[in-house]
Amino acid sequence: xxxxxxxxxxxxxxxxxxxxxxxxxxxxxxxxxxxxxxxxxxxxxxxxxxxxxxxxxxxxxxxxxxxxxxxxxxxxxxxxxxxxxxxxxxxxxxxxxxxxxxxxxxxxxxxxxxxxxxxxxxxxxxxxxxxxxxxxxxxxxxxxxxxxxxxxxxxxxxxxxxxxxxxxxxxxxxxxxxxxxxxxxxxxxxxxxxxxxxxxxxxxxxxxxxxxxxxxxxxxxxxxxxxxxxxxxxxxxxxxxxxxxx
Numbered sequence: 001x002x003x004x005x006x007x008x009x010x011x012x013x014x015x016x017x018x019x020x021x022x023x024x025x026x027x028x029x030x031x032x033x034x035x036x037x038x039x040x041x042x043x044x045x046x047x048x049x050x051x052x053x054x055x056x057x058x059x060x061x062x063x064x065x066x067x068x069x070x071x072x073x074x075x076x077x078x079x080x081x082x083x084x085x086x087x088x089x090x091x092x093x094x095x096x097x098x099x100x101x102x103x104x105x106x107x108x109x110x111x112x113x114x115x116x117x118x119x120x121x122x123x124x125x126x127x128x129x130x131x132x133x134x135x136x137x138x139x140x141x142x143x144x145x146x147x148x149x150x151x152x153x154x155x156x157x158x159x160x161x162x163x164x165x166x167x168x169x170x171x172x173x174x175x176x177x178x179x180x181x182x183x184x185x186x187x188x189x190x191x192x193x194x195x196x197x198x199x200x201x202x203x204x205x206x207x208x209x210x211x212x213x214x215x216x217x218x219x220x221x222x223x224x225x226x227x228x229x230x231x232x233x234x235x236x237x238x239x240x241x242x243x244x245x246x
Contacts, residue, residue, distance in 0.1 A: 001092060005100045005179050006216050007109035014218060015180040016109050018102060020083070022092050031088030034079040037180075038104055047105025049073065053091075054083025054099045058115040061086045061098060097212070114217050138243060159204075163190075170194065173203045176244075181220035185242070193241055204241035209234055217242040 001022040008015050019034040033051075041047070046068045053061040064083070066073045075081040091098060100111045129133050165184050173194070176182050185205035186192055193204035202224075207213060209225050217223065222242035227234050234240070 003091065003098070004184065005098075005111045006184070006220065007100065007102060007111050008219060010108040010110055012107075014109075016102070017180045017184070018100060019079075020091060022088050025135060028085055029092050030085060030090045031083040031091065032079075033076055033077070033081040033083055035076040035081065035102065036079045038102065038109075039077050041104045041107050048103075049076065050101075050103040051104075052101040053087075054115065055094060056097050056113070058099075061094070100136070112219055158195060160194045160196070161191045162194055164192065166194075167203075172201055173244075176203055176221070179220055181217055181222060181242070195243065195246070198246045200246040202243045202246040204243045206239070206241055209238040209240060210236050214242075 003020040003022070005018045006015065007018060016037045018037070021034070022029055024030075035049075047070070049064075049066045050231045051062075051064040053063075055061055062084075066076070072081060097113070099114050101114060102109045107203070120211055153245065164177065164183075167177050182203075182205050185207045190208040191206065195202040195204055203222075205217070205222055206224075206228075207217070209227075214225055217225070222244055224243040224245065225234065225240055226243060227238050227240040232238060232240075
């Protein structure tokens with residue numbers, strides 16, 4: 001099981017991704033965390049590291065604080081930071097999305113939906129609020145994947161299916177080469193789309209529509225979703241493209 005967080009700099013425009021890999025070993029759950037995207041922060045990642053996880057309601061799941069001298073510290077930036085078995089088990093069983101904050105030195109990155117306020121403990125006898133329903137952005141319907149494969153060769157007039165390397169030479173879209181949301185879509189589907197059919201060119205990232213995915217896409221600069229099949233009604237799971245504003 002893989003979990004990916006899309007994080008945005010608290011006071012700035014930089015974006016990062018953090019990943020957790022959960023797997024069964026000897027009858028129990030283990031987990032490793034990949035913060036390799038943060039290697040360029042704070043002089044190569046030698047600043048104190050603080051990870052803070054919360055569930056969808058804002059309740060604490062775990063806080064991890066490490067100094068650079070800690071033997072576990074380098075593992076996180078090498079993509080293999082080991083997390084406690086108890087935390088790995090909780091993340092696997094967690095219903096709904098977990099929120100994440102990554103603080104490295106003076107820089108702080110927050111996942112979409114992060115809540116800073118502390119949750120007041122419930123009084124005895126009170127009923128808890130209904131659990132927030134969320135869509136997992138990573139879940140891709142197998143049928144939709146097959147439809148995506150069928151659509152890839154069908155370049156329509158004014159739209160180009162391109163590889164990531166092409167963006168290096170596209171002046172308008174060069175700044176998106178390291179965009180976390182774009183990279184996630186690109187590595188899932190192996191392409192992006194440049195749409196030059198309108199007055200202004202647009203960049204499109206392939207993916208499946210879900211309300212939460214739309215929110216994340218907008219945060220990273222892709223506010224418009226269009227189904228790959230023009231006549232298809234957009235519902236949860238619809239395959240299409242998240243576009244920049246044209």
